[in-house]
Amino acid sequence: MAGHLVRLKLALLRNGLRRSQWQQQLGLVLGALGGLPLAAGGFLLLALLPRAEPRFGPLLVQVVFVALFLGWLLFPLLSFGGDTSLDPARLVLLPLRPGELMSGLFLAGCVGIAPLCTLAALAGGVVGFAPVGPGLALAVAAVLVQFALCVVGSRALLTVLSRQLRSRRARDLGILLVSLAGLTVSLAVQVGARMAERFERQDVEALRPIGRVAGWLPPGLAARALVDAGRGRLLAATGELLLAALVVLLLGWWWWRSLDRVLTTAEPPAMARSRQAAGLVPRLVRPFLPADQRGAVAAKELRYLARHPRLRVSWLTSGLLSLALVVLVALNDWNHPALVLSALVMVFLVGQNSLNQFGWDGPAYWANAAAGADPRGDLVGRNLAAMLAGLGGTAVLAVALAAVTGGWRYVPVALFVAVGVLAVVLGVCDVVSVRFPYPVPEVTSNLWAVEGTGQGCLVGLMQMVAFAVQGALLLPVLTLVGVGVFVWRPLLAIACPVAVLYGLVLWRVGLGMGARWLRDHQPELLTALTPRRAA
Amino acid sequence: MMLRAGRRGKGDGRLSGVTAASPPQADRSPTALTVRGLRKAFGPKVAVAGIDLDIPHGCFFGLVGPNGAGKTTTLGMVTGLLRPDAGQVLVDGIEVWRDPAAAKRRIGVLPEDLRLFERLTGAELLTYNGLLRGMPPPTVEERAHELLDVLGLADAAGTLVVDYSHGMRKKIALGAALLHAPRVLFLDEPFEAIDPVSARTIRGLLERYTEGGATVVFSSHVMELVERLCDRVGIMHLGRLIAEGPTERVRAGRSLEDAFVELVGAGGTAREELGWLGTSSA
Numbered sequence: 054m055a056g057h058l059v060r061l062k063l064a065l066l067r068n069g070l071r072r073s074q075w076q077q078q079l080g081l082v083l084g085a086l087g088g089l090p091l092a093a094g095g096f097l098l099l100a101l102l103p104r105a106e107p108r109f110g111p112l113l114v115q116v117v118f119v120a121l122f123l124g125w126l127l128f129p130l131l132s133f134g135g136d137t138s139l140d141p142a143r144l145v146l147l148p149l150r151p152g153e154l155m156s157g158l159f160l161a162g163c164v165g166i167a168p169l170c171t172l173a174a175l176a177g178g179v180v181g182f183a184p185v186g187p188g189l190a191l192a193v194a195a196v197l198v199q200f201a202l203c204v205v206g207s208r209a210l211l212t213v214l215s216r217q218l219r220s221r222r223a224r225d226l227g228i229l230l231v232s233l234a235g236l237t238v239s240l241a242v243q244v245g246a247r248m249a250e251r252f253e254r255q256d257v258e259a260l261r262p263i264g265r266v267a268g269w270l271p272p273g274l275a276a277r278a279l280v281d282a283g284r285g286r287l288l289a290a291t292g293e294l295l296l297a298a299l300v301v302l303l304l305g306w307w308w309w310r311s312l313d314r315v316l317t318t319a320e321p322p323a324m325a326r327s328r329q330a331a332g333l334v335p336r337l338v339r340p341f342l343p344a345d346q347r348g349a350v351a352a353k354e355l356r357y358l359a360r361h362p363r364l365r366v367s368w369l370t371s372g373l374l375s376l377a378l379v380v381l382v383a384l385n386d387w388n389h390p391a392l393v394l395s396a397l398v399m400v401f402l403v404g405q406n407s408l409n410q411f412g413w414d415g416p417a418y419w420a421n422a423a424a425g426a427d428p429r430g431d432l433v434g435r436n437l438a439a440m441l442a443g444l445g446g447t448a449v450l451a452v453a454l455a456a457v458t459g460g461w462r463y464v465p466v467a468l469f470v471a472v473g474v475l476a477v478v479l480g481v482c483d484v485v486s487v488r489f490p491y492p493v494p495e496v497t498s499n500l501w502a503v504e505g506t507g508q509g510c511l512v513g514l515m516q517m518v519a520f521a522v523q524g525a526l527l528l529p530v531l532t533l534v535g536v537g538v539f540v541w542r543p544l545l546a547i548a549c550p551v552a553v554l555y556g557l558v559l560w561r562v563g564l565g566m567g568a569r570w571l572r573d574h575q576p577e578l579l580t581a582l583t584p585r586r587a588a
Numbered sequence: 589m590m591l592r593a594g595r596r597g598k599g600d601g602r603l604s605g606v607t608a609a610s611p612p613q614a615d616r617s618p619t620a621l622t623v624r625g626l627r628k629a630f631g632p633k634v635a636v637a638g639i640d641l642d643i644p645h646g647c648f649f650g651l652v653g654p655n656g657a658g659k660t661t662t663l664g665m666v667t668g669l670l671r672p673d674a675g676q677v678l679v680d681g682i683e684v685w686r687d688p689a690a691a692k693r694r695i696g697v698l699p700e701d702l703r704l705f706e707r708l709t710g711a712e713l714l715t716y717n718g719l720l721r722g723m724p725p726p727t728v729e730e731r732a733h734e735l736l737d738v739l740g741l742a743d744a745a746g747t748l749v750v751d752y753s754h755g756m757r758k759k760i761a762l763g764a765a766l767l768h769a770p771r772v773l774f775l776d777e778p779f780e781a782i783d784p785v786s787a788r789t790i791r792g793l794l795e796r797y798t799e800g801g802a803t804v805v806f807s808s809h810v811m812e813l814v815e816r817l818c819d820r821v822g823i824m825h826l827g828r829l830i831a832e833g834p835t836e837r838v839r840a841g842r843s844l845e846d847a848f849v850e851l852v853g854a855g856g857t858a859r860e861e862l863g864w865l866g867t868s869s870a
Contacts (some may be wrong), residue, residue, distance in 0.1 A: 078654050330716065332713040345722065352716075353712075360748070415703070417706070419697075422669055424717065
């Protein structure tokens with residue numbers, strides 16, 4: 054049975070490569086490329102630490118072991134929906150006892166990029182710490198116990214939480230966390246790098262209490278066993294190792310119990326939360342939206358902004374970047390009041406969401422196509438929603454920047470010019486989005502899932518072209534604003550209405566072109582938005 | 589069109605505002621749906637190989653056929669959602685592919701795979717569909733409320749569609765298709781994977797609906813249901829309509845299932861194959 058499940062895992066990995074889109078294959082390759090330096094880095098760190106840092110080495114090994122364990126607990130939780138081999142419910146119909154299933158799942162858990170990299174990194178500990186003699190065996194055992202802790206702990210936690218993780222809410226949250234994690238990590242690295250500049254050796258002393266606590270956590274015990282084995286304290290090492298191994302057994306027991314429960318008890322029906330019926334149109338924007346097709350489309354778009362996990366990610370990313378901009382300006386004492394106008398960069402970037410504005414509908418677009426409603430109204434509704442959300446965000450960012458730099462007089466300029474910029478961007482989007490649409494899957498099992506229609510490259514290329522066209526069309530407005538800021542201030546008063554007028558004219562041109570094409574090609578748009586079924 | 593008396597019971601629909609859209613327009617067009625020479629191929633595979641069909645007003649029409657017969661493709665083309673390679677489709681006398689907007693105003697659609705706006709609540713989805721079709725907001729609210737009530741979804745009105753069960757999705761999609769009181773209703777597999785209570789509700793609603801002069805065209809695998817509900821049936825096989833007409837005539841004294849199996853040419857299971865079934869050693 055164990056061999057069978059290992060083969061299943063290998064087959065899943067292999068088939069994932071064979072069947073998936075090039076993006077997913079790229080993801081796997083990138084995963085391997087990202088894992089390689091991590092494995093090599095971990096190996097070198099653990100191998101060189103004892104000689105480079107004889108005093109703090111043991112402490113750092115404990116921190117590394119604990120961090121590794123936490124990583125193993127957390128990352129599978131986030132990728133639960135994407136990895137079909139993680140969900141015990143998939144095997145519920147097979148006539149297997151938990152014991153058989155456990156050994157198979159454990160061995161399958163040892164196969165893959167992450168376990169391979171973990172083992173490679175941990176091997177550095179053996180190289181770095183182990184002496185020749187009986188200590189070597191203990192050091193190897195310590196590393197293996199740490200590895201078992203990671204795999205068994207992660208599997209046990211996954212099994213316990215598998216029902217909750219399968220819920221739509223948990224998957225939505227997972228997507229949000231994974232997406233924002235990248236951004237947060239990169240921001241944290243920046244902050245960390247700054248702090249590291251002022252880092253003194255004696256600051257490590259501050260880590261001592263943390264080390265003392267970490268030393269008694271199961272992975273910390275394994276780390277201490279490794280260090281003690283290296284220093285020839287064999288008795289202490291054996292004791293610590295036995296304690297850590299006991300924890301592995303306890304985790305295994307917990308896993309076995311949960312697996313038994315998951316396999317033998319019926320899943321209670323999910324109780325979906327019912328919202329207060331507030332109507333389709335959000336109350337906040339009701340005064341701005343007409344009570345017709347345009348208003349309905351705009352309201353639907355705004356609801357999706359708040360509820361579609363991927364749209365939420367893209368808007369939150371914009372929000373975080375805005376926040377980073379404000380913090381950057383505040384930290385660096387850049388006091389030029391015209392910095393308020395940098396909010397325009399944000400409105401330009403947010404507008405790019407509309408390049409595939411039908412893609413978020415996906416195959417559900419048939420409802421619009423079947424209604425026989427005016428395609429122009431459909432586009433106007435989408436643009437209205439983008440305008441409301443974009444301008445709202447810009448207003449907040451501009452005010453925040455003004456509060457930091459004192460450039461309050463630039464706030465109205467930023468808002469007026471933002472209308473113009475967004476209008477130009479949306480005009481281009483109205484053409485591109487109907488000619489080069491692609492579906493964004495609603496199914497949230499995998500953040501990186503793409504349901505391409507076989508024209509991914511063309512779509513990407515066209516979006517680059519659209520980006521360039523938008524830039525070229527915006528050049529006159531930006532030049533006007535630039536001259537106003539740096540050469541002749543009164544020009545800004547003229548730039549405001551000119552930007553709005555210019556934007557509206559170009560928007561109407563784009564809207565007209567998009568609507569004309571859409572009027573004759575709704576079925577083709579619907580086909581493009583409907584992922585092809587596997588034959 | 590003759591409706592066979594006694595075949596239908598009174599529907600249990602309580603809808604007041606969502607019955608027939610307007611009086612039957614038989615004077616303007618004798619048929620609710622006319623199809624001539626409809627063809628569609630996907631690459632080398634011919635999905636629909638030339639179909640001619642006339643469905644009178646007020647008719648309950650069942651389209652049956654094995655998987656892959658071309659039913660869904662046909663329904664996609666007659667509702668203006670899938671462009672045919674050739675052929676003509678008239679709904680209520682209006683040519684669908686020449687004036688799609690006018691034709692679509694007269695039809696309601698329930699698609700097979702229930703592609704809905706998942707992140708709207710049930711009530712929001714109905715409102716969205718109503719406003720999309722240019723209905724006045726108070727009418728939309730009133731009808732949506734009534735439909736949710738009749739379909740047994742009042743308690744789930746504020747739940748996101750993504751959290752609905754399959755049966756609930758089917759019912760809310762049917763509500764969205766009925767909201768604007770279309771003249772012709774196209775339903776792809778409306779009774780598939782539906783519990784008996786929901787099926788009864790839907791059946792009652794549809795029967796009531798055709799009594800008001802509207803036309804229902806639906807595809808199904810449930811022969812017994814088609815036989816019981818439909819005035820006319822069409823049997824599709826390999827992209828062609830191999831039999832079409834009043835149900836009694838197509839049945840020709842047999843059950844519809846027997847007639848279907850005979851026409852499609854599928855035999856029973858060969859006794860010598862799968863001989864190991866029923867010899868469980870576990």
